[in-house]
Amino acid sequence: MKGVLRGKILLCSFFRSHNYCMAIAVELIDQMGTDLTVVNAARVSYAGHKDTFDDRDEKLIAYLAKHNHWSPFGHASMQFRIKAPVFVARQLVKHQVGLIWNEVSRRYVDYEPEFYHPTAWRGKPRDSKQGSEGEVAVDQGYYERLMNSMSTYYALLLNSGVAPEMARMVLPQSMMTEWYWSGSLHAFARVCNLRCAEDTQQETREVADLIDSAAKNAFPVCWKYLRT
Numbered sequence: 001m002k003g004v005l006r007g008k009i010l011l012c013s014f015f016r017s018h019n020y021c022m023a024i025a026v027e028l029i030d031q032m033g034t035d036l037t038v039v040n041a042a043r044v045s046y047a048g049h050k051d052t053f054d055d056r057d058e059k060l061i062a063y064l065a066k067h068n069h070w071s072p073f074g075h076a077s078m079q080f081r082i083k084a085p086v087f088v089a090r091q092l093v094k095h096q097v098g099l100i101w102n103e104v105s106r107r108y109v110d111y112e113p114e115f116y117h118p119t120a121w122r123g124k125p126r127d128s129k130q131g132s133e134g135e136v137a138v139d140q141g142y143y144e145r146l147m148n149s150m151s152t153y154y155a156l157l158l159n160s161g162v163a164p165e166m167a168r169m170v171l172p173q174s175m176m177t178e179w180y181w182s183g184s185l186h187a188f189a190r191v192c193n194l195r196c197a198e199d200t201q202q203e204t205r206e207v208a209d210l211i212d213s214a215a216k217n218a219f220p221v222c223w224k225y226l227r228t
């Protein structure tokens with residue numbers, strides 16, 4: 001267990017509790033390979049192999065990344081367990097190539113839903129491509145009451161014998177969901193290059209930033225050159 005990266009804090013054991021964590025969380029479950037894995041995958045072209053990483057290997061990685069020789073970066077991979085609102089998952093699942101996604105299914109589970117609680121409501125921007133700007137004052141209590149009502153109605157439907165696959169229709173996009181996301185180093189670099197950017201929605205960027213931190217720690221040299 002490598003720990004849960006939540007915000008800038010490393011947490012370890014709370015993640016699996018359904019009722020505890022309502023914040024966005026990214027846990028690096030597993031990784032395959034190191035920077036050296038990528039170097040050896042590239043050097044096999046010349047039947048080469050190394051056991052220790054040196055400056056020449058960094059130069060090779062820089063060259064591979066610069067010239068988009070992506071396949072050596074496909075031999076190193078990471079597996080994450082991520083918790084985030086549905087509207088964030090909906091954006092991230094669009095990244096497909098080199099990535100595998102398995103998500104909790106509300107056809108099969110019917111535990112009490114958790115909802116994302118924004119600390120501020122961003123305003124509508126003048127330039128629609130930016131997504132949001134500034135902050136607006138809204139009645140946060142109304143939001144909390146609405147989420148509670150949805151949760152209550154969901155429980156009522158279940159208690160009436162309605163199947164979870166139908167009862168979930170009343171659950172909103174702010175509901176927290178969880179998924180395993182595995183993929184190659186190259187694929188996650190593409191995700192981060194797109195989703196750590198300024199034009200990405202803040203909540204989605206939060207997930208990407210946490211993936212970015214974990215990858216930087218796990219594959220420091222490759223990540224330095226893959227991230228643009």
Ligand SMILES: Cc1cc2nc3c(=O)[nH]c(=O)nc-3n(C[C@H](O)[C@H](O)[C@H](O)COP(=O)(O)OP(=O)(O)OC[C@H]3O[C@@H](n4cnc5c(N)ncnc54)[C@H](O)[C@@H]3O)c2cc1C
Pocket residue numbers: 094095096097098190191194195199200
């Ligand atoms: C800021 C932002 C706003 C967005 N807004 C919207 C939106 O409004 N609506 C919406 O639907 N999506 C939107 N997207 C999602 C976007 O269109 C992509 O689906 C998403 O970014 C995944 O891109 P990817 O290059 O990682 O795709 P992947 O599916 O992971 O593909 C990786 C690469 O493989 C290649 N590839 C994949 N499939 C094919 C194919 N069939 N044919 C040829 N080449 C292929 C492409 O080079 C692609 O870059 C948005 C993304 C961002 C970052």
